Amino acid sequence: MLVLFCCVFLFLQKNYRVAIQNEGMVKDLVKNLSSDNEELQMLCASAIFKCAEDKLTRDLVRSHHGLQPLVSLLSKAENKQLLAAATGAIWKCSISMENVAIFQEYKALHMLIGLLTDQPEEVLVNVVGALGQFAQIQANKAAICNGGGIRALINLLNGTNQVYNFGSSAVLVQNNSFIDPTSLDGVRLVWSLLKNPNAEVQASAAWAICPCIENAKDAGEMVLFLIGGLKLIIQLLKSPSNEVLTSICAVIAKLAKDKEILGVLSDRGVVPLLAGLTNTTDDRLRCHLAEAIGHCCMWSSNRACFGDHGAVGPLVSYLESNDNLLLLNTTMALYQLSKDPNNIITMHEEGVVEPLVKLIASGTDEIQEFAAGCVRNIRLLVLANQRAIY
Template sequence: METYRVAIQTEGMMEDLVKILKSDNEELQMLCASAIFKCAEDQQTRDLVRSHDGLKPLVSLLAKADNKQLLAAATGAIWKCSISMENVAIFQEKKALEILIGLLTDQPEEVLVNVLGALGQFAQIPANKTTICNSGGIKALINLLNGTNQALLVNVTKAVGACATEKDNVAIIDQLDGVRLVWSLLKNPSAEVQSSAAWALCPCIENAKLRL
């Protein structure tokens, strides 16, 4: 994977990947988005996607919701690219957040894991926490806390925790039984799920104290 990532960075491959993202061939679009998904943990890759204007076509692929393989690849690429806040700003211009919130229901787990990962990154920006709340996103997040997929549970607890740093959101999370559900995940057999649940509980408890 490291060799592949370096090749994309040094051989000018990112420009070609972005060109294909803008094509009409959904199979090729899926493969290119998947390549970005796998490589964009690296900051240089994320910067290259942005510099070659690859973020906007990734958002455009979200409209192809009937093609679940393509949707999974696109949401995965958006998730990893959104680790950089410079990229989140561009995604916001294209209304990616609102589209992602709309994908929180009736989607395969593979898509949901990626959407939740992206929302956790978007929620690092205070205004986006309000958008998630006002768009019904918190209720959708709480519903997903009942799942069993460990990767999904890790990402949904991170997203809930990020939203809970806004004290007004904690009241909604609590009303929807979200605090109890997150607390119950401390008993999950996965250490990673336990860790993310504990992290999410911290702002819930802190902001609940502030309300008192």
């Protein structure tokens, strides 16, 4: 009877799942995870997998002591159907950090890392998903690295499955300080995910690339080796996804600190594309966009080009924010742009002086410095015009 129930259970809609929770059937599912019948174990684990996206189910599995039996099922690696069901249930149950802590008591992380190789796709997807949840806890990051998880995850990036491509790159974001581009060739593989058609994969890969560039001993040499990748960066500035745009702007802000790379980006048209994004109302995108614009101002005529493409006026409106990081990046960008006389005229017309003066009085030290520098440049232009008149 319970086997039949489990088969039907896999296809139940959300409203039926709630009823099953209320009727106490989760307790029966947990009880039969310890059955001698592997088919019954598989069906019960599958049912938990299907329903554990719901927090109440995750809490019920924990309260009925079902987490340890799920970990025990990982030892039955020969039965791939059972293994897929067990890893799926662990993945979904680990969405709750309280469950992750209990899984850790039973050495689940070590066992999951061991399943990253020589497994069917349905198992790998679940394992990578579970590791993505485990990696949200700081102590687990070193464990994933020391257990060989980073190398295995990077190897999975060569695969074609978008789900574990996304999952692998997401875990690598959590563990970015362990990516060694010289020994693992991790940056090249993560960078290749920018070609993936899935926006989530693209954004996750871009976020993973940022610290790799920042922590590399010679970021310029590393990225110039991947010079074709800069074309991808430019193309993704046309993405309809705000998350992709935000992550790509963050990458550009890091890349633009190298003059050779900035020259290549400028030649490929980065300035008009960044300028075209400035009317966004998304504060996260604004923050990284302003930083990218500020650093891109360091090349040739880019300052004037940003003004020609209408970037200055919208940037002034960013000063209305209460977010310190957004204000810091915006004042930095405005300070760089204020080194061009025409941009100063636009800033003055947009009423930039009053908010800058307020920031000089109340902002952080860096914000005060950039705001004061911008006001100084405005004042110098006014004085120069007055001298020219008189």
